[in-house]
Amino acid sequence: MKEKKPLPKSFYSHTPWDENTNPLWPATSFYLHRNFKGNLFPSKLSEAQASKLVERLSQIMLKLQQLQNPICLKAEELAPMEKEFLYEHFLCRETFQNTLKGQAFIIDDTAHFLGLLNVTDHLQMELIDCKNKWEKAWSILSDIDTAIGSNLEQSFSSKFGYLTSDPGKCGTGLSVMCYLHLPLLIQSGQLDEALDTQAEESVMASSLQGPPGEYVGDFVILQNKFTLGLTEEMILRDLHMSATKLTLAEQTLRDKCKKEPDLKIKDLVSRSFGLLIHSYQLQTKEVLDALSKIKLGIDLGWITGLSDSKINEVFFTCQRAHIGFVFGEESSDPQIVSGKRAEFIHNELKNSKFVE
Amino acid sequence: MPDRPVECSHCKKTIAVIYKEIIEDVVSCTHMCAECPILMQKMTGELSDTKRKRSETEMGLCCGSCGTTLESIQTGNPLGCSECYSVFGDLIMQELVSLDMIPTRLQKGLGRKKSQPLHIGKSPSTPAQIPSSSRLTALNEALNDALKKENYEQAAWLRDQIKDLMDGPNERKKTSP
Numbered sequence: 001m002k003e004k005k006p007l008p009k010s011f012y013s014h015t016p017w018d019e020n021t022n023p024l025w026p027a028t029s030f031y032l033h034r035n036f037k038g039n040l041f042p043s044k045l046s047e048a049q050a051s052k053l054v055e056r057l058s059q060i061m062l063k064l065q066q067l068q069n070p071i072c073l074k075a076e077e078l079a080p081m082e083k084e085f086l087y088e089h090f091l092c093r094e095t096f097q098n099t100l101k102g103q104a105f106i107i108d109d110t111a112h113f114l115g116l117l118n119v120t121d122h123l124q125m126e127l128i129d130c131k132n133k134w135e136k137a138w139s140i141l142s143d144i145d146t147a148i149g150s151n152l153e154q155s156f157s158s159k160f161g162y163l164t165s166d167p168g169k170c171g172t173g174l175s176v177m178c179y180l181h182l183p184l185l186i187q188s189g190q191l192d193e194a195l196d197t198q199a200e201e202s203v204m205a206s207s208l209q210g211p212p213g214e215y216v217g218d219f220v221i222l223q224n225k226f227t228l229g230l231t232e233e234m235i236l237r238d239l240h241m242s243a244t245k246l247t248l249a250e251q252t253l254r255d256k257c258k259k260e261p262d263l264k265i266k267d268l269v270s271r272s273f274g275l276l277i278h279s280y281q282l283q284t285k286e287v288l289d290a291l292s293k294i295k296l297g298i299d300l301g302w303i304t305g306l307s308d309s310k311i312n313e314v315f316f317t318c319q320r321a322h323i324g325f326v327f328g329e330e331s332s333d334p335q336i337v338s339g340k341r342a343e344f345i346h347n348e349l350k351n352s353k354f355v356e
Numbered sequence: 357m358p359d360r361p362v363e364c365s366h367c368k369k370t371i372a373v374i375y376k377e378i379i380e381d382v383v384s385c386t387h388m389c390a391e392c393p394i395l396m397q398k399m400t401g402e403l404s405d406t407k408r409k410r411s412e413t414e415m416g417l418c419c420g421s422c423g424t425t426l427e428s429i430q431t432g433n434p435l436g437c438s439e440c441y442s443v444f445g446d447l448i449m450q451e452l453v454s455l456d457m458i459p460t461r462l463q464k465g466l467g468r469k470k471s472q473p474l475h476i477g478k479s480p481s482t483p484a485q486i487p488s489s490s491r492l493t494a495l496n497e498a499l500n501d502a503l504k505k506e507n508y509e510q511a512a513w514l515r516d517q518i519k520d521l522m523d524g525p526n527e528r529k530k531t532s533p
Contacts, residue, residue: 037438044422044436120434134491149480155438160448161475163441165434167448168457170441172477202459211371228452229462231477241494245501248510255509 006073007082010111012325015316016089020130023299023308024247026179027130029091030141033164033173035122035155041165042118050102050118057117060151061106066144068109075099081330084321090114090126091208121165123148134236161228171228174235178243183218183296184253187265191220198245200238202226217288222246258300269297273354276345281338287318287345306352314348419443492521
């Protein structure tokens with residue numbers, strides 16, 4: 001990669017889930033969508049109008065005390081690989097490759113905050129919490145929202161709440177995603193039943209990518225179905241309750257597996273270990289699926305010499321732009337990237353051992 | 357992870373159909389939602405009856421402030437401005453109800469003439485605060501559930517979590533002057 005990087009060093013030295021201590025629930029991301037009165041929404045803004053709004057918003061946000069040394073990165077100043085790095089770091093749903101002049105990103109030294117300016121809404125904020133400190137995370141986001149709102153009037157109606165360019169986000173404009181690692185519920189075919197019985201009506205499940213029901217890396221993302229018609233407190237309470245119940249169901253299966261090891265599961269973990277150790281070409285999806293079993297193997301005591309936080313780190317670093325940074329070279333050739341990914345994984349897993 | 361689209365290529369809703377089209381030697385593959393108007397057009401050459409009737413009656417509806425059209429919204433394009441919520445308010449509400457994006461208890465009241473005001477969360481003038489009791493309620497519910505199922509290991513773990521949460525503010529009180 002190029003020597004000069006506009007992203008803060010913390011983005012390269014830490015991955016977002018580094019500080020997590022709960023292997024079943026590595027993180028929660030909080031999102032707030034806001035637009036500002038007197039401006040067309042981003043899809044209708046001219047480049048000049050969008051750039052003016054970016055200037056105004058960044059002026060306000062760069063002074064916020066809740067952010068640590070915030071910086072504003074304009075879309076036109078970022079290289080494609082840097083945009084992809086941000087996309088991977090924040091596990092975003094939509095790529096930033098199409099972002100242009102008049103759009104920008106605000107990040108800070110914590111590497112847990114992302115402000116998207118004029119991408120879907122005038123402002124979309126994301127805050128990652130990996131310590132299960134919801135009140136703190138929500139309080140930071142809410143304080144930032146209030147501070148911005150006191151400088152720029154937000155688009156709001158009493159019926160639809162905060163007005164967003166996607167009507168499915170209007171109301172509170174709050175989306176919350178809980179990342180749950182539930183391999184045993186998925187492998188035992190009990191996930192659907194658990195979702196039916198344990199999750200609230202206001203909660204839905206999705207996956208990291210791909211069609212519904214295919215949970216890449218055995219990650220189930222619980223998120224709020226409604227943004228309109230509920231208070232922020234109700235949204236957070238229902239989600240927390242559902243996520244807690246699902247992780248407990250997974251924990252019950254793990255406890256059982258610790259007492260009486262299931263050969264089918266042990267075989268899955270062992271095969272995944274072998275795949276990662278011995279492959280010379282690895283795709284992201286197969287790495288994520290295999291890492292999931294390694295993560296489970298560590299928790300069950302079947303794999304030694306490797307920590308859960310290391311797997312969390314590898315989970316992010318095995319993605320294309322991160323791999324480019326690790327090896328100091330950018331490549332869009334899938335074969336080269338797959339090879340580098342396998343080399344990286346060999347290196348990370350070299351001191352680990354599967355216990356018979 | 358940009359390998360596969362998560363949403364309908366046209367409407368940005370959840371994928372339900374993978375539509376493959378073969379024209380001469382070229383195979384194109386599009387991911388679509390079940391109700392995608394583009395899919396309907398591709399399959400039948402026209403919009404569905406209900407959609408067509410709606411289109412006919414609402415043809416020409418357009419936001420005077422940003423120029424966003426009804427057709428544009430129906431194909432999943434974003435709204436163009438705050439005014440769109442006034443112009444297309446009824447349609448937006450119908451769409452949210454059909455997509456099950458409004459809590460069931462509130463859906464019943466929407467058909468009435470004097471429907472209740474919908475937004476329930478905070479407003480710009482009243483900042484939201486999430487008390488720690490919110491998480492406490494969630495943990496207590498889970499604890500009751502664990503006890504009902506006689507899962508005492510889980511119950512013990514939940515009790516610890518509740519205790520930690522309740523001790524938190526006290527510890528801060530102890531250390532504060």
